[in-house]
């Protein structure tokens with residue numbers, strides 16, 4: 001098991017899961033706000049960029065492509 005934080009809240013996942021996998025497994029369906037509303041995972045293969053999050057201070061990380069690591073700090077992105 002791994003533990004990450006999402007906007008400061010602890011969330012557990014499994015080794016090998018992507019950040020999107022951890023978030024969906026925790027019951028979250030949206031974690032980014034864009035001009036068109038709340039977004040989460042859409043394509044799941046790194047193409048659409050709907051799933052962008054900030055990870056350990058790095059903005060614009062595709063949650064569907066980034067493997068979650070124990071201790072990751074994930075933050076929601078809001079872009080108007």
Ligand code: FES
Pocket residue numbers: 040041042043044045046047048049050051052062063064065
């Ligand atoms: S869900 Fe499309 S890039 Fe991540």
